[in-house]
Amino acid sequence: MTSSDRSASRRTVLTALAAATAGAPFLGQLAAASPAAAADPLEYPSNTxxxxxxxxxxxxxxxxxxxxxERFDLSLTAKAExxxxxxxxxxxxxxxxxxxxxxxxxxxxxxxxxxxxxxxxxxxxxxxxxxxxxxxxxxxxxxxxxxxxxxxxxxxxxxxxxxxxxxxxxxxxxxxxxxxxxxxxxxxxxxxxxxxxxxxxxxxxxxxxxxxxxxxxxxxxxxxxxxxxxxxxxxxxxxxxxxxxxxxxxxxxxxxxxxxxxxxxxxxxxxxxxxxxxxxxxxxxxxxxxxxxxxxx
Known part of the structure; x- marks a missing residue:
């Protein structure tokens, strides 16, 4: 599975979970993701x-x-926190x-x-x-x-x-x-x-x-x-x-x-x-x- 495939599969699972949270059917949507994707332990490589x-x-x-x-220093002589x-x-x-x-x-x-x-x-x-x-x-x-x-x-x-x-x-x-x-x-x-x-x-x-x-x-x-x-x-x-x-x-x-x-x-x-x-x-x-x-x- 390529990295782009993993990203798409992970997105499918997340979208299904989000839909379940909103009350939409969940099991059917999860079925659309491949079994390998659902079990894929890989994380996103970054927040980006x-x-x-x-x-x-x-x-x-x-x-x-x-x-x-907000913190600021307006003084030329005093040290501010x-x-x-x-x-x-x-x-x-x-x-x-x-x-x-x-x-x-x-x-x-x-x-x-x-x-x-x-x-x-x-x-x-x-x-x-x-x-x-x-x-x-x-x-x-x-x-x-x-x-x-x-x-x-x-x-x-x-x-x-x-x-x-x-x-x-x-x-x-x-x-x-x-x-x-x-x-x-x-x-x-x-x-x-x-x-x-x-x-x-x-x-x-x-x-x-x-x-x-x-x-x-x-x-x-x-x-x-x-x-x-x-x-x-x-x-x-x-x-x-x-x-x-x-x-x-x-x-x-x-x-x-x-x-x-x-x-x-x-x-x-x-x-x-x-x-x-x-x-x-x-x-x-x-x-x-x-x-x-x-x-x-």
Whole structure:
């Protein structure tokens, strides 16, 4: 199957899923896609390729949201605050559930009222790409190192730090069973990115808040967590003004624990709970720790 065939087949599946969301017949449309296409695990090679193929479906199949806060310096003598940290959810919505809501929360906004006023005393810029289908959102996943969304990259490039939020499963991580038995606590945050100070702050704050967290570069985990450590220089978390940033890979169980009902976008917006607040605040403390060591030059 050629790349153009894969793109067309993937589009057929996505169109059928979008139609199902709108209440149109689904099984008949899926039958129009070849069995190989329906099982095709290949992702879009970039956001540009995705937008070229299904850009007209923005708002139904996928959506993007971002916020940049106005800051300016009109003085020739005083130093003004500079936006130092941005929060990203590159696989939000139904792709990696909970990451959109966390993105909003860490940025200082309420998942229940994302367009409203901040709910915390300080705010961060943010970007989210979100799957909007009722199912099948994995077809919208673009690997982080292949992300070329212009807004996401511009946001990263204009900040000292990026905290990028992702989801994974516990079994994917293959953590040492002595420390993380399969029948034990499967809520795990894998901390990555090329900024070691950011990683240390995140592990410290999340652990203190009661969330198991590991530095993916630490000796006990480095060999098995290479695919989850956010080390690629093309990863938006590292495409900052400093060329390094932070990333969190959060297991399904951890993300689900942050909501009383994680089954849908509306349910998550309405039922984020005390664990969500604790996780949000731990991340914000880690951000503050890193920012405090970054004076305005």
């Amino acid at each position: 390729a995705m937008y070229t193929a299904i850009g007209t479906e923005e708002g139904t199949t996928f959506g993007r949201r971002h916020r940049r806060h 500079h936006p130092r940290t941005a929060v990203l959810a590159l696989h939000g919505g139904g792709i990696e559930i909970g990451t959109s809501e966390l993105c909003l929360g860490i940025a200082g906004y309420s998942p229940s009222d994302p367009a409203g006023a901040p709910v915390l005393p300080s705010v961060h810029d943010y970007f989210m790409f979100e799957g909007l289908l009722s199912s099948g959102n994995k077809a919208l996943h673009v690997t982080s190192k292949n992300c070329d969304d212009h807004v996401a990259l511009a946001l990263a490039a204009s900040h000292l730090n990026v905290l990028s939020l992702h989801g994974c499963t516990f079994d994917q991580l293959k953590l040492p069973t002595a420390s993380f038995p399969a029948a034990g606590d499967r809520r795990v945050a894998v901390v990555g990115g090329l900024n070691p100070a950011f990683r240390t702050a995140l592990v410290t704050e999340l652990t203190a808040a009661g969330f198991p967290a590991v530095d993916s570069f630490a000796a006990p985990y480095a060999a098995t967590l290479a695919d989850f450590n956010g080390s690629h220089t093309a990863n938006p978390c590292n495409r900052t003004m400093l060329g390094m940033g932070g990333q969190l890979e959060l297991t399904t169980e951890l993300r689900q624990s942050l909501f009383d009902d994680s089954s849908s976008r509306s349910a998550r917006a309405a039922t984020w709970n005390g664990a969500f607040v604790a996780f949000r605040d731990a991340c914000r403390r880690a951000v503050a720790t890193v920012e405090a060591a970054q004076p305005i030059l």
